[in-house]
Amino acid sequence: MPKPILTIKNLTKTYGQNVIFQNLDLTVNEGDTIVIIGPSGTGKSTLLRCVNLLTRPNEGQIWLDDLEITAKGTDEDQVRQHIGMVFQNFLLFNHLTALGNVKLGLTRVKHLSDEEATEKALHELSRVGLADRADHYPGQLSGGQQQRVGIARALAMDPRVMLFDEPTSALDPELIGEVLEVMRKLALDGMTMLVVTHEMGFAREVADRIVFMEKGYIVEEGSPDEMFNHPKFDRTREFLWKITELYGKKEKEAE
Amino acid sequence: MDFGQFLSYIASGTVYTVGVTLIALPAGLLIGTILALFYVYGGKAAARVMNLYSTIFRGIPPVVLLFILFFAVSKGINLSAFWAGSLSLGVVSSAYQMEIVRGALLSVSGDQLMAARAVGLSRMQAIRYVVLPQAVRLAIPPWSNEAAIVIKDSSLVYALGVPEILRRAQLIGASSQQYLLAYLSAAVIYFLLVSLTTRMLNHLEQKLSIPSNP
């Protein structure tokens, strides 16, 4: 019996008159990699922000393991420790080195000693292949390196689940590969991941399930084989055709 | 009296000028920073109050505000002209320094705050460890400008009878009937103080700048 780590029920988010998404249900089981795809502006990023309590849903519930994190009086900071988040534009702390970025949560939130934090942070940096860049500042790193530091920063907190918000969209094409490689390795290591991305190659190869969202609704979800080869809905087929066509071209050009 | 004595009499006012500045500037920074934190993170009501403070205090000529505060303080507590003048000048500067700190806080984008919260830092921790260290660096150039203004404005306490550079220049000018020389000497000393301060803060800015490869 798979154990659900993240359970989303009936989730609705609106900004004024704008409905971002409505009555959303989603379950993420332990060790699963779920990839959310869909046109931009369909509320995928907002969904991740809701899960991390960076924004509050209007209705519905979210459970992390057995804890309802949307309940009133939840300690948000406590919850966020257990949910790692990787941002589209990295959002490294500009005034701290790579090591400092990874250490900050360890010393200030987990209250590790400086030595423990350094050791742990170096370990996480080496997991993403950047141990030799520990003393570099964000401004001295490439985009791909910055994003890998961002991943290490989130990993260092030993999260139950990792959220990726279009982690490669802001990267030059030649830097995307190194980030996807790190994510692939994480998935193989059994990390539970919820990924918003347009990288269809990654989705096809790594995802346990693919969720197709459009206009605030989940249109269809299934295994990569089901979604790519036998989608139930025309809209899914259309979107996938468009995006693989487009991205396929780009990939060929890049070669 | 030779020129050496003449000059050293005026220059000895530097102690007071520097003293006034070293009280007014940090006092203004302390008040300004606290108010800026309220302005940016204190919700709408606080922001409105702070905006009012800023608009009114920056709308009144410094010398007028200095006189109001000086006489109000002197009425309440028995303070020397030096202390009352310095602290009043600090309050005058606080509104300007609040705007400097606020500008710096706002230009460290909300994204940095969000990223810090995502790691699990509390709001206070995020402000303390992520926003402020970056804001301080951004604030140095405009703050350097404000420091120069406070040094120059410290000459206003001359009107309160504090024996600073300008006051001494006036006194010795009167006794020697050499006003031009006296005030020119004062100008040179002020100029050196302002240049030195600006240069030191430039140096600090470079020292604190975050390395990056363009």
Add this chain to the structure above:
Amino acid sequence: MLTWLGYFERFGKNFLRGAGVTLELTAVGLAIGFVLGLMLALARSYGPKWLQRAAAAYIAVFRGTPLLVQLFIIYYGLPELGIAFSQNVAAYLALGLNSAAYQAEYLRGSINAIGAAQMEAGRSIGLSKWQAIGYVILPQALRLALPSWSNEPISLLKTTAIVFLIAVQDLMAEGKRAATTTFDFVGIYLAVAVVYLVMVFALDALLKFLERKTKIPGMDIETRR
């Protein structure tokens, strides 16, 4: 509170007269400062090396010393060289010479923002250097400088409040006189502050209005603070 409001009735005429002098000081200082500031900015950007250096030194000296000291040099110091001015003229000069240094910096900022490319474009159609400055650079630079320049009138208005120290009969001098008759220094200077605030806000509104009127679509410059 009632006594305080009474001050406006009792000293209203004096305050208004003083405010008139304050506005006059602001206007004259601004005008002198603009003409001289424009010359300084042009000298700094397009003059021969020695003139560039002289302009830079002027700006540094006048920005690096207190206006009060400049005022005292002009009013008390220069007569020793046989150059004597009335209080008001000394105040006009000090305010104007001082403001010129700041206005020059605003203008220089926008001249630099217009950039060498516009100069090249002007020269490429056969304009001389000074023609290009007059017909291409300045028309753009002046408009571009307006948002940051519009700080100067307000800043100068507030700055004028120190000239009562050489006994110019401005608003602050009227305040001081009223204070010494009532002995309510705090109350009187508060009333004076209110009059200054009204003038500052009115001037601010006027400048914002002018800025909107003269805005060229798509032309903007970022200003700090």
